[in-house]
Amino acid sequence: xxxxxxxxxxxxxxxxxxxxxxxxxxxxxxxxxxxxxxxxxxxxxxxxxxxxxxxxxxxxxxxxxxxxxxxxxxxxxxxxxxxxxxxxxxxxxxxxxxxxxxxxxxxxxxxxxxxxxxxxxxxxxxxxxxxxxxxxxxxxxxxxxxxxxxxxxxxxxxxxxxxxxxxxxxxxxxxxxxxxxxxxxxxxxxxxxxxxxxxxxxxxxxxxxxxxxxxxxxxxxxxxxxxxxxxxxxxxxxxxxxxxxxxxxxxxxxxxxxxxxxxxxxxxxxxxxxxxxxxxxxxxxxxxxxxxxxxxxxxxxxxxxxxxxx
Amino acid sequence: xxxxxxxxxxxxxxxxxxxxxxxxxxxxxxxxxxxxxxxxxxxxxxxxxxxxxxxxxxxxxxxxxxxxxxxxxxxxxxxxxxxxxxxxxxxxxxxxxxxxxxxxxxxxxxxxxxxxxxxxxxxxxxxxxxxxxxxxxxxxxxxxxxxxxxxxxxxxxxxxxxxxxxxxxxxxxxxxxxxxxxxxxxxxxxxxxxxxxxxxxxxxxxxxxxxxxxxxxxxxxxxxxxxxxxxxxxxxxxxxxxxxxxxxxxxxxxxxxxxxxxxxxxxxxxxxxxxxxxxxxxxxxxxxxxxxxxxxxxxxxxxxxxxxxxxxxxxxxxxxxxxxxxxxxxxxxxxxxxxxxxxxxxxxxxxxxxxxxxxxxxxxxxxxxxxxxxxxxxxxxxxxxxxxxxxxxxxxxxxxxxxxxxxxxxxxxxxxxxxxxxxxxxxxxxxxxxxxxxxxxxxxxxxxxxxxxxxxxxxxxxxxxxxxxxxxxxxxxxxxxxxxxxxxxxxxxxxxxxxxxxxxxxxxxxxxxxxxxxxxxxxxxxxxxxxxxxxxxxxxxxxxxxxxxxxxxxxxxxxxxxxxxxxxxxxxxxxxxxxxxxxxxxxxxxxxxxxxxxxxxxxxxxxxxxxxxxxxxxxxxxxxxxxxxxxxxxxxxxxxxxxxxxxxxxxxxxx
Numbered sequence: 001x002x003x004x005x006x007x008x009x010x011x012x013x014x015x016x017x018x019x020x021x022x023x024x025x026x027x028x029x030x031x032x033x034x035x036x037x038x039x040x041x042x043x044x045x046x047x048x049x050x051x052x053x054x055x056x057x058x059x060x061x062x063x064x065x066x067x068x069x070x071x072x073x074x075x076x077x078x079x080x081x082x083x084x085x086x087x088x089x090x091x092x093x094x095x096x097x098x099x100x101x102x103x104x105x106x107x108x109x110x111x112x113x114x115x116x117x118x119x120x121x122x123x124x125x126x127x128x129x130x131x132x133x134x135x136x137x138x139x140x141x142x143x144x145x146x147x148x149x150x151x152x153x154x155x156x157x158x159x160x161x162x163x164x165x166x167x168x169x170x171x172x173x174x175x176x177x178x179x180x181x182x183x184x185x186x187x188x189x190x191x192x193x194x195x196x197x198x199x200x201x202x203x204x205x206x207x208x209x210x211x212x213x214x215x216x217x218x219x220x221x222x223x224x225x226x227x228x229x230x231x232x233x234x235x236x237x238x239x240x241x242x243x244x245x246x247x248x249x250x251x252x253x254x255x256x257x258x259x260x261x262x263x264x265x266x267x268x269x270x271x272x273x274x275x276x277x278x279x280x281x282x283x284x285x286x287x288x289x290x291x292x293x294x295x296x297x298x299x300x301x302x303x304x305x306x307x308x309x310x
Numbered sequence: 311x312x313x314x315x316x317x318x319x320x321x322x323x324x325x326x327x328x329x330x331x332x333x334x335x336x337x338x339x340x341x342x343x344x345x346x347x348x349x350x351x352x353x354x355x356x357x358x359x360x361x362x363x364x365x366x367x368x369x370x371x372x373x374x375x376x377x378x379x380x381x382x383x384x385x386x387x388x389x390x391x392x393x394x395x396x397x398x399x400x401x402x403x404x405x406x407x408x409x410x411x412x413x414x415x416x417x418x419x420x421x422x423x424x425x426x427x428x429x430x431x432x433x434x435x436x437x438x439x440x441x442x443x444x445x446x447x448x449x450x451x452x453x454x455x456x457x458x459x460x461x462x463x464x465x466x467x468x469x470x471x472x473x474x475x476x477x478x479x480x481x482x483x484x485x486x487x488x489x490x491x492x493x494x495x496x497x498x499x500x501x502x503x504x505x506x507x508x509x510x511x512x513x514x515x516x517x518x519x520x521x522x523x524x525x526x527x528x529x530x531x532x533x534x535x536x537x538x539x540x541x542x543x544x545x546x547x548x549x550x551x552x553x554x555x556x557x558x559x560x561x562x563x564x565x566x567x568x569x570x571x572x573x574x575x576x577x578x579x580x581x582x583x584x585x586x587x588x589x590x591x592x593x594x595x596x597x598x599x600x601x602x603x604x605x606x607x608x609x610x611x612x613x614x615x616x617x618x619x620x621x622x623x624x625x626x627x628x629x630x631x632x633x634x635x636x637x638x639x640x641x642x643x644x645x646x647x648x649x650x651x652x653x654x655x656x657x658x659x660x661x662x663x664x665x666x667x668x669x670x671x672x673x674x675x676x677x678x679x680x681x682x683x684x685x686x687x688x689x690x691x692x693x694x695x696x697x698x699x700x701x702x703x704x705x706x707x708x709x710x711x712x713x714x715x716x717x718x719x720x721x722x723x724x725x726x727x728x729x730x731x732x733x734x735x736x737x738x739x740x741x742x743x744x745x746x747x748x749x750x751x752x753x754x755x756x757x758x759x760x761x762x763x764x765x766x767x768x769x770x771x772x773x774x775x776x777x778x779x780x781x782x783x784x785x786x787x788x789x790x791x792x793x794x795x796x797x798x799x800x801x802x803x804x805x806x807x808x809x810x811x812x813x814x815x816x817x818x819x820x821x822x823x824x825x826x827x828x829x830x831x832x833x834x835x836x837x838x839x840x841x842x843x844x845x846x847x848x849x850x851x852x853x854x855x856x857x858x859x860x861x862x863x864x865x866x867x868x869x870x871x872x873x874x875x876x877x878x879x880x881x882x883x884x885x886x887x888x889x890x891x892x893x894x895x896x897x898x899x900x901x902x903x904x905x906x907x908x909x910x911x912x913x914x915x916x917x918x919x920x921x922x923x924x925x926x927x928x929x930x931x932x933x934x935x936x937x938x939x940x941x942x943x944x945x946x947x948x949x950x951x952x953x954x955x956x957x958x959x960x961x962x963x964x965x
Contacts, residue, residue: 217946221891266944269913308910 009209009261011200012060019056019193020049022180026171028261029278030057030145034206035213035257038168038250039124039144041109041282048173050147054105055194057145061206062199064139066101068120070112072155076119080131094131099123102139102203106146110156120144121163141206161241161285168250169278170296209260216256217266224310225269226252229276232307239284251279269309276300321414322464323363328457328471329414329423330359333407335453336427339446343437344401345389351382352408359411375412379405400433420461427454441832448479455479481876488868494858495841513592514552514745518768519562520710523745524701524722529763532590533747534598535830536759539584543600545749547636549769549781550598550761552746554615556651558735560659561710563728563743566651568613575614576640578604582633588833589628595619597630598746598761601781602638607631614648615742616640616779627833641778644740649773652740660711660732667736681739681774688733689787692726695719699726699789723792726784727768740773744781748792755827767792889953890942897935897960901925904965914940925965935959 009031016027030053033040042050051067058065068079081097098104099120106120123129124144128137146167149156164170176184184190201209218226226248234242243251255271262271280303281296321329334356341349355378362369382405383393390398407426413419431450434443455475460466466474513533515522534550542548555563582604589597597610597618607630610618620628641648670687673679679687696719703721706713711732714725721729727743734741748767750759769783785792835843848856898908898917906924908917918936922929938956 217944219944222944266946268915268940268944270915273911273913273916304911305909306911309913 008200008205010263012057013261015060015197015200016053016056019190019197020053020173021184021187022176023049023053023173026173027053028258029169029171029275032254032257032261032275033169033278034061034141034143035210035260036168036250036253037141037210037213038254039146039166041164041167041170042145042147042173043150043170043282044147044172044174045150048175050173051105051107052190052194053173054103054145054147056197058103058105059194059197060199061103061201061203063102063141063143063203063206065103065105066098067105067107068098069107070109070116072111072113072157074112074116076116077131079116079119080123080129083132092132094134094136096136097129099129100136100138102141102143104142104144106144108149109146110148110158112157114157114160117157117159117163120146121166124166141203141210161283164282165244165246167282168254169275170282171278172296213253213257213260216259216264218252218256219266221310222267222269222272223252225272225307226255228307228310229272229303233280233284233303236306238287238302240287241285243280243283247279247283251275254279273300273304276304320416321420321461323366325420325457325460325464326363326411326414327360328460329420330356330363330411332427332450332453332457333411333423335450336430337404337407339434339443339450340400340404340430340437343397344404345386347385347389348382348401348405351378351385352404355408356411369412369414372413375409379409382409396436400430400436403430403433417461420457424454424458424461439837441829444832444836452476452479484872485869488865488872490836490839491844491847492861492865492868494861495839495844513590513594513763514596514747514766516553516594517562517564518555518724518728518743518745520703520706520714520721520725520728523724523766523768524703526766527701527722527764531763532826533592533761533763533765534587534589536588536750536761537586537757538759539586542752542759543583543636546786547600548749548759549601549744549767549783550747550750550765551601551603551617551744552596552598553594553744554613554617554771555743555745556615556654558654558656558728558732560656560708563731565617568615568617570619571612571614572606574603574606574612575616576602576638576642578635578638580635580637582635584631584633586629586631588830588838589624589630591625591627593623593625595623597624599632600634600636602635602640604633604635604638627838629834629838639778641773642776644773644778649740652742652773653735653738655732655735660709660736662709662712662716663729663733664736666715667733667738670733671737681737681772682777684737684739685734685772685782688730689782689784692730692784692787697721697726697788699723699785699792723785724768726788727770730770730782730784731772734770734772742771744769744771748783753823753827753830755823756830758827758830760826890939890956893953893956893960894939894943897939897963900960900963901965906965914943928965931959931963935963 012031013024013028017024020027030040030042034057042053044050054067055065057063068074077097079097079099081095081100083092083094085091086093104120109117109120123138127142128135130136148159175181229251230243230245230248232242233239251272252267254275255267258271258275259265259267277296277300280300284299284303286299337352337356341352344352361367383402386398386401386405387393390401392398393402403426407423407430410419410423410426414423428451431447431454434447437443452472452475455478456468456471459471459474459478463471463474514526553565554568555565556568557564557566583600585600587598597607597620599607599618602616603612603618606612607618609628609630610620612618666688667684670684670691671679673683673687698720699722700720701722703714703725704718706718706725711729714721715729715733724743731741731743745766745768747761747765748769749765750761751765752758753760767785769781769785771779771781773779844861845856848861853860894908894914901907901921901924904924906921912920914936918932921932925932935956938952938959942952942956
C-alpha cells in the first residue's frame, strides 16, 4: 500500500462529494464495496442521484462504463449479447452485450422479469458469461451497481432473497438535507460536472487496492466480533434467517476496505459497525410477529447494541 | 439420531495409531504373566495391525477375527483348564484387546478398546504391586488417556495430545487423593485374590532338609521389614523365630502339631523391646518374632513351642506390632509330653552319631556329664574338628548326620542345627530345630531393619533342667561372623551369593537402600493404607470415631468442593479477559463515576470521542489511551512495552 494510493482514494471521495452533496457516508460505502470486490445495490425512490453516483464513480475510477436500463421486456440476450450470422464470413459472430464492461449500472433492476434479472445476477456471481456454449470472462475489475425502486411501487419484480445476497451491500441515498439540496439547486449542472471529471485512478491501481484490502489486519478479537454478530442474528429469533458465512466474510472484507479508505492497516470494531447496515440490511428479514419492518439502519443499530465487543 | 451419527464416524489413521500404541503399552507389562503362546499371538496381532495401518490396507474380514478369537479362547481354556479365575480371565481380556483393534470401524469400537485397556492396566496389580508397577501403570494410563484425547480432537499433534492427557491426569490428582484417603476401607486386603495367586512366594517352609535353607539364601528378596521403637538390639541377639521343627525322619525335619494357646505360656519379666514388623506375603501361617515374644500379635496365636501363627496364610503384606524380651526364660515347667517329643528319634539310623552321644556323656574320669556340658562338648567338637561352613555342601546319603559329622564336615546352618539336635536327642537331652532369620540389615535411609531371605537361618534349642529352653546356635561355633556380621563375611567370594550382598558392591547397595526405603514408603502408606492407618489418620485430623458414614460424607463434600473449584476455575479461564482488555475495563471503570463507562458494544474510537466530549480539555490523554488500546487490541504488531505504557497511562489518568 502506498500513501499515494490512499491519497487517490481520499481524492475520489472528495470529488464525488462535490457532485453528490451531503452523501459522504454512502459514497464511502460504495467505494468500500468496490474495493472489497462486491456489487452494490442502491435502493431508493427515483431522482435522488443513484445514477449520478454510478456515473461519478465510473469517471473517477477510470472504468469502462455501461448502463443497462431494465424494463419488463428486457431479455437476457439484451444483457449478455447475441450471435448474429455474418454473411461475409458465413459464420455466427458474437456481439457482446453491455455486460462486457468494467462498471455496469443496472438501472431499475426490479423492473425486469426474473429471467432477465437472473442473467445479470449469474454474471455477477461467476464473473463470466456463458452464451451459446461459449464461456467468456468478464473484464477485471468488474463491478455492478444496480438500482432499484422500493418494491412497493407498481410494476416491479422484487429480487428474491437468494439474489439479494449477491450484492455485498445495499444502500439507500435518501433525500438530501436542506443545505445540500439548496447547494444542489444553486449549483452547476451535474451532468456537465461529471463530463468534466478526470479519472483519478486507473483500473490497474484499483486492482492493486483491491489486493491491499485482503492484507488489512483483522485481529482475533475482531474476528470473534464478526462471529458473535453472525451468531446473534442466527439465535436471537428476531430474523427469519441469520447471516450466512458468506455474509460474514463479506462483512469482514467490507470492514477491511473501510479501514483501508481510512488509511489504517488494521480493522476496528467501528469499521464493522459502519458497514454493517449496508451488509445486513438486505439480508436480515424480521421474523413474523416482531415489530413492523425496520430499516437497515435500525436493524443494524439493534444488532450492534445487543452484541458486546469481545 | 445425531448421536448415532457421531458413533459411526470412522477413525483416522492417527487415532488408530494411538489406540494400537496404547494397547502395546498395556499388554507389554502383562506379557510375563500370560502364556507364551498368547504373548506371541497378541504380539503378532498388534504387529499385523500396525502393518495394516502403515500400508493403509483394509482390515481382515470379521469371520477371520472371530475364528482367531475362538481359537484363542480354546487355547486359554486348554492352558488353564478353565475359563474362570484370575489368570484365564486376564489372558482372555488381553486376547480380546489385541483382536478388538481389528474391529476399529467407529468411535464406539475405540471406546470399547479403551475400556478394556483401563481394565487390563489395573489387572497388573493382581501380579505385582510394587512402586515400579505403579509407575509403569501411570505411563500406560497417560497413553490411554492421550488416545482418548486423540479420539476427541484429531487435529492436534502427539505432543499436544500428551499434554492434554497429562493435564487431565494432573487435574484428577486431588480427586484421587481424596478418594484414596477418605474412601472407607474394607477390612482385609484391597487386592483380595483368588487362591491361585500365591504360587511363587518364597519363604521358610514347614520342613527343613539339608539344602533347603541354603537354597533360600540365594535370594535377596525381602522377607520382612522391622521398625524398632528404640535402638536396634545387637546383631547377635536378632534371632527371628519362625517354624519350630520337632519331627525328624532321618532326612527332613518337620513341624508337628502343637497345641495353640491364646496367651503366652511363660511370664514375661525384665526389659522388652517394641517393634513393628511388615511381613511380605509368603503363603504360610507363621509370623516372625524376635526371641522370645513378650506379646502376641493381635492377628496371631501362639503355640506351645513358642511360635506365632497368623490365623490364615499370609497372602498379603501385613503389619503387626510386638514386644519381645531378649533375656526371656521359657519352659521351666515344660510338660513331660513335650519333653518326650523333643527326645524322639527314628530308630536305627546314624549309629555313629548315637555312639558319639554316648561318648560325650562320659566326661573326664569316667563321670557322667551334665546335659549342659554334653552340649558344650559337642559345640567344642564343631570348633576343634575341621568343620567348614559352606553354602555348597556335598550331598548326603542315608545316614546324613553320620556322614556330615564324621566324613564330609562341610555344611550350612541346617546341617549344624540338624546334627546338633540329633546328637542331643541321642544323648537324651530334649532338643529341637528352630528355623527363622538371623540378623538383618539397617537401611540407613529410613532406619528400617531389612530382613532378607538370605538371612534365613536354622539353630537349635535344648531344654535344661532348671533353666528351661536354651538357644544354642552351632553355626556360631563354626562361623561366629555369620551371627556377628552377615553371611557374606563367612562365605568365600567364590561361592554363589546374591550379588548385592557382596561387600565390593557397596555403591550399588547404597542405591538399593534408597530404592528400598522408597518402596517401603509405598508399601507402608499406599498399599498398606488399611482400616487402621485410615483410622489413625482420621484421629490425627481430629475426628474421634470415624465410621464409614462420616468418611463417605467427607468424601462427598471434598469431591463436590473440588468439582466446584474446578468448574469455577474453568469458568474464570473462560471469562478471564486478556491483560489488554483488563486495562481497558479499568479505564472504563474509572470513568463510570462520570456516567461515561463504555457501552459493551462501543468501539475504542467511538468511546474516545464520547469521553472527550464528556471530559473536555483532556483530549491528549484520552486519545493516547484509546490509540494505545487500539494498537494493542487490533493492531498488527504490538509489544509488551505498549501494554506497560497503557497501564501507566490509565494509572495516571485522573478524570
